[in-house]
Amino acid sequence: MLRLQMSPVGLCFLLFFSVLVSHWEPGCCYANGKVTRACGSMKPHHGGASGQTTKSPYQLQTNTSTFSPGDQIKVVLSGASYFEGFLLQARDAARPESHSAIGSFTPTDPDRTQLLTCNSQQGSAVSHTSDARQTEVVVFWTAPRDPPKEVQFFVTVVAHYKVFWLKVPGPIIYQHGATPHPHQTTTTRPTVPPTPPSILPGPFTSEGCGQSKSCLMDPPGCDPEEDPHCFFMSMSTEGADKTSVTFELSGPAEGYVSFALSWDTWMGNDDVYLCIKEEDRVSVSAAFVSGRTYPEDQSQSALSSVSWRLADGSIQCSFSRPVKLYNQERFDLDQEYFLFLASGHAQYGEIRKHHRQPLISRGRKLITGPPQVLKGSRSPTIMKIHGTLMLLAWMLTGSVGTFIASFYKPHWPNQTLFGQKVWFQAHRGLMMLTVILTVVAFCLPFVYRKGWSTDAGVHPYLGCCVLVLSLIQPIAAMHRPPPDSNRRFIFKWTHSSVAVITEGLAVAAMFLGVIQTSLTLPSPWATHVLIGYVVWVASLRVALAWHTHYYVRKSLGSDEQQAVLPKQILQSHWVSITKSLILVALALVNCALVTALLSSIADI
Numbered sequence: 091m092l093r094l095q096m097s098p099v100g101l102c103f104l105l106f107f108s109v110l111v112s113h114w115e116p117g118c119c120y121a122n123g124k125v126t127r128a129c130g131s132m133k134p135h136h137g138g139a140s141g142q143t144t145k146s147p148y149q150l151q152t153n154t155s156t157f158s159p160g161d162q163i164k165v166v167l168s169g170a171s172y173f174e175g176f177l178l179q180a181r182d183a184a185r186p187e188s189h190s191a192i193g194s195f196t197p198t199d200p201d202r203t204q205l206l207t208c209n210s211q212q213g214s215a216v217s218h219t220s221d222a223r224q225t226e227v228v229v230f231w232t233a234p235r236d237p238p239k240e241v242q243f244f245v246t247v248v249a250h251y252k253v254f255w256l257k258v259p260g261p262i263i264y265q266h267g268a269t270p271h272p273h274q275t276t277t278t279r280p281t282v283p284p285t286p287p288s289i290l291p292g293p294f295t296s297e298g299c300g301q302s303k304s305c306l307m308d309p310p311g312c313d314p315e316e317d318p319h320c321f322f323m324s325m326s327t328e329g330a331d332k333t334s335v336t337f338e339l340s341g342p343a344e345g346y347v348s349f350a351l352s353w354d355t356w357m358g359n360d361d362v363y364l365c366i367k368e369e370d371r372v373s374v375s376a377a378f379v380s381g382r383t384y385p386e387d388q389s390q391s392a393l394s395s396v397s398w399r400l401a402d403g404s405i406q407c408s409f410s411r412p413v414k415l416y417n418q419e420r421f422d423l424d425q426e427y428f429l430f431l432a433s434g435h436a437q438y439g440e441i442r443k444h445h446r447q448p449l450i451s452r453g454r455k456l457i458t459g460p461p462q463v464l465k466g467s468r469s470p471t472i473m474k475i476h477g478t479l480m481l482l483a484w485m486l487t488g489s490v491g492t493f494i495a496s497f498y499k500p501h502w503p504n505q506t507l508f509g510q511k512v513w514f515q516a517h518r519g520l521m522m523l524t525v526i527l528t529v530v531a532f533c534l535p536f537v538y539r540k541g542w543s544t545d546a547g548v549h550p551y552l553g554c555c556v557l558v559l560s561l562i563q564p565i566a567a568m569h570r571p572p573p574d575s576n577r578r579f580i581f582k583w584t585h586s587s588v589a590v591i592t593e594g595l596a597v598a599a600m601f602l603g604v605i606q607t608s609l610t611l612p613s614p615w616a617t618h619v620l621i622g623y624v625v626w627v628a629s630l631r632v633a634l635a636w637h638t639h640y641y642v643r644k645s646l647g648s649d650e651q652q653a654v655l656p657k658q659i660l661q662s663h664w665v666s667i668t669k670s671l672i673l674v675a676l677a678l679v680n681c682a683l684v685t686a687l688l689s690s691i692a693d694i
Contacts, residue, residue, distance in 0.1 A: 123259075124144050131192050134254055144422060146256065148169075148341050150165060150167055151168070152165055152166075152243070156265070156397050157264075157265060157458035158504065159234065162230045162233075162586075164230055165229050166228050166251075167226065171249065171359035173249050174221040175218045175247045176217060179215045180214075183238070186244065192237060193232055194213035195213055195216040196231075198230070201226060202220065203229060204219050223540065231243070239262075240263075246258065252351045293314060294324070294338050294408075295315040302337075303326035306322075306431055307321065314404065318342055320341075336408065337409055337411075341404065342433065343405040347432070347433045348365065348431075349430060351421045351428075352427060352428045360378070362376070362378065363377075364376075367590070376388070392411050394409065394411065395408070395410040396408070474691050476535055478514070479554045480528070480596075481597070482527055484593065486681065490677055491519075492521075494517045497635075498516075498683075500671075518567075522564065524626060525564060530561075549599055552599035559592040559595070560592060620687075621685065623680070626683075
């Protein structure tokens with residue numbers, strides 16, 4: 091069998107590279123905004139995807155409704171949610187399908203926007219320069235010398251690769267003196283009329299899951315008919331043409347249960363459906379979440395066949411909605427989404443901020459494909475890796491490394507490893523591995539959240555402090571003065587003090603980390619494990635500190651003898667064996683505690 095060996099540095103680099111690759115999505119050549127090929131149709135060539143039919147969450151605005159040849163018009167593209175790409179043009183409002191862009195644009199932010207040449211006219215279109223997320227673009231459009239009497243702006247906006255709104259019409263501006271003409275408007279399709287809710291005749295059941303309906307359950311395999319604490323969601327199509335979907339939702343009757351359709355694994359900019367307990371009845375509605383805010387525009391206009399049940403300690407609701415809804419901010423159900431199943435406390439219809447960490451199921455098309463039982467996770471894989479690396483760094487390698495430096499310098503006095511004392515090589519190796527694990531783990535939340543988290547409390551600030559102090563330590567160690575220098579004691583106490591502060595901050599960050607919504611470990615079990623770890627390490631430190639500063643000095647006779655600790659006492663046979671056993675016990679118990687937490691992370 092071929093066996094491969096890899097250094098810790100190589101292993102960490104490979105792990106970090108694998109995480110980045112797992113979050114990469116194909117973007118063709120359009121991530122850089124070079125979309126001249128799409129000048130005519132304005133349609134992105136993203137894997138054959140078609141544009142959204144729902145109302146666009148993005149809009150165009152101009153600073154004027156009239157113009158003259160040569161005028162500069164301010165054009166603003168904005169939206170309540172992020173977008174990754176866009177293509178903006180101005181066309182003759184009387185002939186919008188002519189594919190001829192007119193005028194020229196001037197960007198205000200060349201780092202985020204760039205000019206394109208459409209129809210051999212330089213600067214006649216503007217697009218993005220990368221797939222960096224943004225919510226607003228400001229450009230200036232210059233009217234040509236011989237413009238049409240009416241000019242209309244059009245934009246295609248890409249929210250996320252296959253999710254885009256094609257050729258969204260913007261405002262029409264008119265030449266001075268031109269008479270505005272009425273323009274054809276988009277035909278609106280009737281929305282689904284709301285129906286009065288009814289009472290469910292009985293509880294939902296998991297029977298038929300994977301056969302006649304798709305289901306998402308937490309804990310896996312639970313049955314809402316028998317277990318009021320079962321979080322349950324099912325969906326099934328109606329009719330031979332599959333034009334409608336029926337949803338069932340169930341959970342504990344403590345406030346509300348809900349699910350959301352999301353383009354990613356991060357809550358925000360999602361299509362949300364809620365069942366909220368309001369005293370002795372249930373309110374069923376659809377809403378939209380823009381960012382990490384309360385649901386907006388709660389309405390029942392898109393729902394039909396609404397029914398609910400509030401009994402036996404559970405809240406249950408059922409409703410139907412069409413696969414496609416026109417001119418509403420609802421997602422089409424023939425796309426692939428991530429499913430969020432969430433619950434929490436509510437009072438008189440108002441959802442409180444604190445809620446249960448959502449159960450996330452990986453995206454799938456809700457209509458096509460056979461029914462199945464979906465598997466969910468409450469924590470994204472990348473955050474599991476983050477937690478794993480931090481626990482390994484500060485409950486194992488960092489803890490043992492600082493322990494050796496504190497109490498084992500006189501140990502193994504006549505043994506060396508690669509030309510240095512054994513304690514020093516062990517300490518240096520463990521702490522360098524700790525720094526590497528910390529750096530890699532620190533980067534992962536930024537990859538997951540695509541920026542700074544404003545909802546994680548003090549935890550990320552503690553993480554920043556731990557990272558900075560961890561990097562300072564090896565840099566300071568490389569510039570430490572020689573052993574016989576008068577400044578050596580300054581380095582010694584500074585280095586030791588920073589180590590104590592860093593380890594303390596890391597422990598505090600771990601206590602806060604196990605209760606984060608992106609990595610919810612069993613509570614209060616995980617906290618109790620960390621308390622056990624702190625008590626265990628603190629007990630050993632106190633015992634060895636007492637041995638060093640009390641027992642050894644007491645065994646010496648006079649004050650003059652206390653000035654120099656005899657090596658024969660420090661290195662006596664029984665002391666050496668005892669301290670070696672303590673070090674082994676520290677490593678084994680720490681490994682057991684870390685393993686317990688890692689097993690709970692794996693079970694999330």
